[in-house]
Amino acid sequence: MIKFEHVGLRYGVGPEVLTDIDFTLEPGSFHFLTGPSGSGKTSLMTLMYLGRKPTRGLVTMFGQNINQMERDKLATLRQRIGVVFQDFRLLNHLSAFDNVALPLRIAGRPEKEIKDNVDELLEWVGLGEHKNVLPLTMSGGQQQRVAIARAVIARPKLLLADEPTGNLDDEIGFRLMNLFDQLNRMGTTIVIATHNQKIMDEFGHSRLVLDSGTLKIEAPKNWIQKKIEGVF
């Protein structure tokens, strides 16, 4: 699904914020991306959602080398990636409905299908009554749910979420994590950047730990425990 080989990234002439990143994410896997502030999590996410090209190294997404890919093909590839941005990045002049519908419209889906799917998902995230509301008049939690609905509406093959539960209370946070789990079971590869230790412990998925621009992969700490619970 995703393969990074000796990937480095620097902004302008500054120092490398990511150094020699090497990892492979299998299709249908679920990972937490964690690390201290300033460790390069957002930069790594940016490379994964094709917001930038690496300054060195090789990035392979969906079996294709993105360094040599044409613009049109890159756009098609991006449609297979859902992103929940840390700052939501909603379009404030569009209603919640139109924000969520955006990926489907970009993909050229028919309006009937868009309406049915968006209405259903907004109901599911508890915003059915707010579908015509503009983002700026919503609470932080509501905006985050719109951002998450927008990221998952087109059933992406890869879902990247940057601190998706940051503005949510525990109950809604866990509910959304369950949504991500469901998507993962349907075959979506998921990477969630988070500091939330509780959620990482509860959902025992492998961790990509970034520290000072370098990456190491850790197995979930309670993985064996969860397996035992699963057996008995």
Add this chain to the structure above:
Amino acid sequence: MNPFKPKKDRRLGVAEGKRQYDLPLNKSIGTGFLVVLIALMTFLAIMALGTSFALGSMTQRWSSGLENKATIEVPAEKNDSDLRTKNEVNALVERVEQKLSDQPYIKSVTALDQGDIQALIEPWLGQGEILDNIPLPGLLSVELQISNESSLAKLTKTLAEIDETIRLDTHESWLGDLLRLTGALQFAAGFVLLIIGFTTVAAVAGAIRTRMAVHNEEVELLHLMGAGDGYITRQLQRHALMIGLKGSLVGLIAGLIVLGLIALIAGDTGAALLPDFHIQLGHIIGMIIVPTLICIIASMAARFTVLRVLAQMP
């Protein structure tokens, strides 16, 4: 429709009606200014085109009116000191008319009577006895079968045989000057149209660049969500097209009203040299093409500008 139900756009924080663009282009600052600018450009283009059409009509009228034609003048003076009497002038005019009527290279010859000649000089000397008392030349209007050097040479020779003082005016000299002048004015009008075209391209391209800079985050978001260049370009291109359409229609209507007023006021000038200002159907069709061209220019300028900006994104 339920009159008691509040309108959607009256409720705070609720989206207004149907979405038009994914980018917030409707609320962009400067849209009104661009509409006004394009309206002014279209108005100027219509004026330039109207001028060009009027000059074209004038040139055509002069050229066609004087084609193969010449004027023969039987001077009022015999030589430097002696004047001809009216009867002498009339006798000479009659001789010229008779002689030329038989010539195969002459299509028609018409002698202007005293009244016609007096009418020609009346604007300068006024009416009254003075016109009866001053010596007037005799004038004949001649139409040649073909106006070429050979027939003009034959005509000159025939006139010299009758009387050496008779003068031939082929109009070529002053008509050539006038045609050069109208040609230069038409060229200037065309140049003005060209400048209007370039100005429109520059204005639209600048406005689109500004919009893309202002809405950079939104454009980048669409880009990251997988919107192809075509998807983003279409939105800004449509926006520019709508601005072009609104502006150019306003400019066209204003231009046609002003030209209509000019036609109404100036209409038939009655002066021999000035053009009669009439708007013909062909001219109106020509002017309707202007907004179409402005819209195409605005749309294409937007398209190429957006594509250039998008090319800088990964």
